[in-house]
Amino acid sequence: xxxxxxxxxxxxxxxxxxxxxxxxxxxxxxxxxxxxxxxxxxxxxxxxxxxxxxxxxxxxxxxxxxxxxxxxxxxxxxxxxxxxxxxxxxxxxxxxxxxxxxxxxxxxxxxxxxxxxxxxxxxxxxxxxxxxxxxxxxxxxxxxxxxxxxxxxxxxxxxxxxxxxxxxxxxxxxxxxxxxxxxxxxxxxxxxxxxxxxxxxxxxxxxxxxxxxxxxxxxxxxxxxxxxxxx
Amino acid sequence: xxxxxxxxxxxxxxxxxxxxxxxxxxxxxxxxxxxxxxxxxxxxxxxxxxxxxxxxxxxxxxxxxxxxxxxxxxxxxxxxxxxxxxxxxxxxxxxxxxxxxxxxxxxxxxxxxxxxxxxxxxxxxxxxxxxxxxxxxxxxxxxxxxxxxxxxxxxxxxxxxxxxxxxxxxxxxxxxxxxxxxxxxxxxxxxxxxxxxxxxxxxxxxxxxxxxxxxxxxxxxxxxxxxxxxx
Amino acid sequence: xxxxxxxxxxxxxxxxxxxxxxxxxxxxxxxxxxxxxxxxxxxxxxxxxxxxxxxxxxxxxxxxxxxxxxxxxxxxxxxxxxxxxxxxxxxxxxxxxxxxxxxxxxxxxxxxxxxxxxxxxxxxxxxxxxxxxxxxxxxxxxxxxxxxxxxxxxxxxxxxxxxxxxxxxxxxxxxxxxxxxxxxxxxxxxxxxxxxxxxxxxxxxxxxxxxxxxxxxx
Amino acid sequence: xxxxxxxxxxxxxxxxxxxxxxxxxxxxxxxxxxxxxxxxxxxxxxxxxxxxxxxxxxxxxxxxxxxxxxxxxxxxxxxxxxxxxxxxxxxxxxxxxxxxxxxxxxxxxxxxxxxxxxxxxxxxxxxxxxxxxxxxxxxxxxxxxxxxxxxxxxxxxxxxxxxxxxxxxxxxxxxxxxxxxxxxxxxxxxxxxxxxxxxxxxxxxxxxxxxxxxxxxx
Numbered sequence: 095x096x097x098x099x100x101x102x103x104x105x106x107x108x109x110x111x112x113x114x115x116x117x118x119x120x121x122x123x124x125x126x127x128x129x130x131x132x133x134x135x136x137x138x139x140x141x142x143x144x145x146x147x148x149x150x151x152x153x154x155x156x157x158x159x160x161x162x163x164x165x166x167x168x169x170x171x172x173x174x175x176x177x178x179x180x181x182x183x184x185x186x187x188x189x190x191x192x193x194x195x196x197x198x199x200x201x202x203x204x205x206x207x208x209x210x211x212x213x214x215x216x217x218x219x220x221x222x223x224x225x226x227x228x229x230x231x232x233x234x235x236x237x238x239x240x241x242x243x244x245x246x247x248x249x250x251x252x253x254x255x256x257x258x259x260x261x262x263x264x265x266x267x268x269x270x271x272x273x274x275x276x277x278x279x280x281x282x283x284x285x286x287x288x289x290x291x292x293x294x295x296x297x298x299x300x301x302x303x304x305x306x307x308x309x310x311x312x313x314x315x316x317x318x319x320x321x322x323x324x325x
Numbered sequence: 326x327x328x329x330x331x332x333x334x335x336x337x338x339x340x341x342x343x344x345x346x347x348x349x350x351x352x353x354x355x356x357x358x359x360x361x362x363x364x365x366x367x368x369x370x371x372x373x374x375x376x377x378x379x380x381x382x383x384x385x386x387x388x389x390x391x392x393x394x395x396x397x398x399x400x401x402x403x404x405x406x407x408x409x410x411x412x413x414x415x416x417x418x419x420x421x422x423x424x425x426x427x428x429x430x431x432x433x434x435x436x437x438x439x440x441x442x443x444x445x446x447x448x449x450x451x452x453x454x455x456x457x458x459x460x461x462x463x464x465x466x467x468x469x470x471x472x473x474x475x476x477x478x479x480x481x482x483x484x485x486x487x488x489x490x491x492x493x494x495x496x497x498x499x500x501x502x503x504x505x506x507x508x509x510x511x512x513x514x515x516x517x518x519x520x521x522x523x524x525x526x527x528x529x530x531x532x533x534x535x536x537x538x539x540x541x542x543x544x545x546x547x548x549x550x551x552x553x554x555x556x
Numbered sequence: 557x558x559x560x561x562x563x564x565x566x567x568x569x570x571x572x573x574x575x576x577x578x579x580x581x582x583x584x585x586x587x588x589x590x591x592x593x594x595x596x597x598x599x600x601x602x603x604x605x606x607x608x609x610x611x612x613x614x615x616x617x618x619x620x621x622x623x624x625x626x627x628x629x630x631x632x633x634x635x636x637x638x639x640x641x642x643x644x645x646x647x648x649x650x651x652x653x654x655x656x657x658x659x660x661x662x663x664x665x666x667x668x669x670x671x672x673x674x675x676x677x678x679x680x681x682x683x684x685x686x687x688x689x690x691x692x693x694x695x696x697x698x699x700x701x702x703x704x705x706x707x708x709x710x711x712x713x714x715x716x717x718x719x720x721x722x723x724x725x726x727x728x729x730x731x732x733x734x735x736x737x738x739x740x741x742x743x744x745x746x747x748x749x750x751x752x753x754x755x756x757x758x759x760x761x762x763x764x765x766x767x768x769x770x771x772x773x774x
Numbered sequence: 775x776x777x778x779x780x781x782x783x784x785x786x787x788x789x790x791x792x793x794x795x796x797x798x799x800x801x802x803x804x805x806x807x808x809x810x811x812x813x814x815x816x817x818x819x820x821x822x823x824x825x826x827x828x829x830x831x832x833x834x835x836x837x838x839x840x841x842x843x844x845x846x847x848x849x850x851x852x853x854x855x856x857x858x859x860x861x862x863x864x865x866x867x868x869x870x871x872x873x874x875x876x877x878x879x880x881x882x883x884x885x886x887x888x889x890x891x892x893x894x895x896x897x898x899x900x901x902x903x904x905x906x907x908x909x910x911x912x913x914x915x916x917x918x919x920x921x922x923x924x925x926x927x928x929x930x931x932x933x934x935x936x937x938x939x940x941x942x943x944x945x946x947x948x949x950x951x952x953x954x955x956x957x958x959x960x961x962x963x964x965x966x967x968x969x970x971x972x973x974x975x976x977x978x979x980x981x982x983x984x985x986x987x988x989x990x991x992x
Binding site: 170219 | 820821822823824829830831832833835836837838839840841842844845846847848850856857858859860862863864866867886896897898899900901902903904905908909935936937938939
Binding site for chain 2: 621624641649680683691718
């Protein structure tokens with residue numbers, strides 16, 4: 095069985111209107127740029143997107159928002175996007191805000207086959223509304239459910255033909271978690287190598303979680319907040 | 326603050342009679358040989374040991390059993406040890422058998438600050454007795470509690486002075502999970518290197534989980550089942 | 557003629573599909589790896605923390621850090637990955653392993669399995685068996701049809717302490733291949749020279765026999 | 775004189791102890807890194823997946839794969855480690871991070887905190903704030919004592935939507951250092967030249983003043 099596809103369009107060919115998609119990345123760091131471009135070209139609509147952020151106006155998930163492809167955004171922070179705000183206020187876009195650690199842990203739960211997890215995040219806040227609260231050892235926790243996403247689309251630094259993935263620095267973020275959580279997981283990598291070239295001790299995402307993989311191209315890797323110090 | 330200690334005896338100096346200790350390893354693979362020897366020398370007694378296995382008669386945790394240092398063993402499989410069997414039948418030793426994945430996941434839960442997790446392992450069996458069973462999406466799960474151990478003692482391949490750990494091959498097994506789960510975590514490594522020598526992308530256990538670290542010596546790394554094929 | 561252990565393994569290997577991730581238990585299931593059909597690529601998972609398990613090492617190449625769930629020295633194939641025990645059982649629990657093959661002492665007509673404990677004997681523990689049977693999407697049991705006393709091990713209800721409930725999907729015994737269905741054991745194939753009558757006689761649980769039952773060919 | 779932002783950060787930095795793992799929020803908390811006392815070694819955690827955060831890079835050395843939780847380009851120090859977001863919040867939830875410093879719009883005398891949402895304004899999301907306040911063992915809030923209208927932000931009850939319940943342990947404002955106790959805000963120190971009376975006047979929540987209140991020295 096061959097997991098390798100030739101490009102993003104092939105990798106996402108069967109994503110239909112109304113699908114639930116996880117997209118890796120934190121801010122613009124480690125986002126699946128090629129697949130986002132392909133989703134925009136394909137014009138698939140009415141998507142539910144699970145991603146920590148929603149990109150900026152002209153990059154990342156922002157490109158999909160411009161084309162009004164997203165019906166619902168499930169994120170922890172969506173602040174950097176004027177078009178997002180416009181659609182939200184006009185009612186075109188629905189947003190569900192989730193604490194960042196809860197978002198990560200609900201991915202983890204899916205990848206580990208755990209139907210629900212307990213976290214104290216959001217206890218006593220509006221996040222707790224409608225959720226079961228449970229006390230363990232004197233502390234309250236919310237029961238949060240594992241995500242159930244049709245697709246996970248992630249970006250790794252290197253990958254091999256078996257689907258094993260290695261991430262670089264903080265571009266790791268949500269990518270390995272979402273890779274585990276998708277019913278179908280698509281990985282785009284900066285460098286695709288033959289099986290056996292990656293050190294098996296250094297794999298971040300074992301290939302069993304990855305269904306399709308391809309070597310991406312033309313990565314822009316835009317920096318959101320360029321901060322430097324004086325030499 | 327210096328996490329580096331000079332040898333096993335120093336690393337375990339404050340472990341007292343009656344402590345609950347996690348010990349990494351699967352079979353005899355990846356076990357903290359130096360610390361086990363030091364625990365035997367120290368003669369600390371009445372221990373509760375959480376470890377997937379109980380060693381063999383003359384190696385691993387078996388050495389502690391010989392000295393009758395263990396009051397209770399929490400494991401998934403304890404089959405390779407005649408002295409273990411003798412103590413169990415005579416009532417000197419208590420044993421709690423836990424499914425292997427449940428053992429691993431209860432360590433994970435502790436390391437992730439999750440008080441409890443759900444797993445289908447053991448539903449409908451004697452493992453379920455006294456435990457809450459809960460149905461999610463038509464499937465039954467047991468609620469299993471995070472471990473609460475005084476110490477975790479793990480063995481890694483390499484470590485640095487910040488406590489970051491890297492494991493080798495299947496010697497990883499329970500080690501990173503227990504490293505996360507101990508209130509005090511002690512790591513013995515085959516090679517201790519200065520901070521900065523390990524690739525930060527390759528760390529399996531971030532140093533925040535490790536309180537004491539030392540370079541072990543004289544590793545025997547005994548093989549339990551030597552299987553080979555003909556050339 | 558009842559199947560040999562090797563033939564049981566060989567028959568189970570025919571259930572493999574290209575791209576499968578497979579967990580093979582200790583004993584007969586391990587032998588399945590020797591009969592993977594040509595043109596089919598499967599990846600073996602070892603629940604102590606490895607995907608891409610290879611054969612035993614050549615003498616002198618044993619690595620104490622590289623063992624399988626049976627604690628045997630092994631090798632890896634290209635494209636393998638190591639991970640910790642929680643992720644290992646996590647991927648099993650999440651249904652990412654396509655097929656699990658394991659042995660059993662008893663299987664009930666509802667698919668319950670008992671394979672870890674015999675009352676009165678020293679209990680060694682369930683290891684990963686309870687996790688595997690409760691989590692795996694597709695479980696094939698490799699077993700002999702009767703115990704040494706001639707008593708059936710395919711029962712209406714298990715008599716031994718259970719390992720898992722309603723989880724076995726298929727059985728390959730020394731006498732037959734059977735699916736576990738809502739109605740009971742459905743006979744699919746019989747060992748060469750073994751009659752349907754013999755299988756009926758040696759199956760204590762409810763047995764469904766419909767139409768002609770083909771003989772396995774080796 | 776009310777403290778400057780830099781002085782608030784400087785005062786908070788005195789709470790650091792050798793060996794601490796510290797998470798610094800966006801804004802004033804970030805400045806704390808500039809005032810780590812000599813001889814004290816702390817490791818900075820960035821919740822997007824890094825232990826061992828270093829200063830901003832020199833111009834030309836920015837790495838788009840290396841950012842902090844504020845999405846700023848950063849560097850690492852020797853001994854750093856990268857990990858995914860679940861492990862990052864896992865170590866926070868497990869109490870492994872010794873100190874979390876963050877900003878607040880309001881804090882109640884019971885230690886409730888509000889810092890993520892203002893009704894009527896565009897809601898950007900809580901990011902990791904709810905996880906941090908609910909999980910961290912030790913939380914210091916860096917804030918100004920009053921809003922621009924002169925209204926106290928240290929209240930009997932928060933008026934804004936909560937981020938977390940009973941979690942703030944200490945406040946360093948532009949006017950004072952206060953512990954959050956079972957009885958209310960306990961005044962520990964006052965800014966140079968700021969009177970106890972002024973602090974009393976600008977603290978709407980219950981304020982405990984016992985004995986002489988020392989002035990901070992910079």
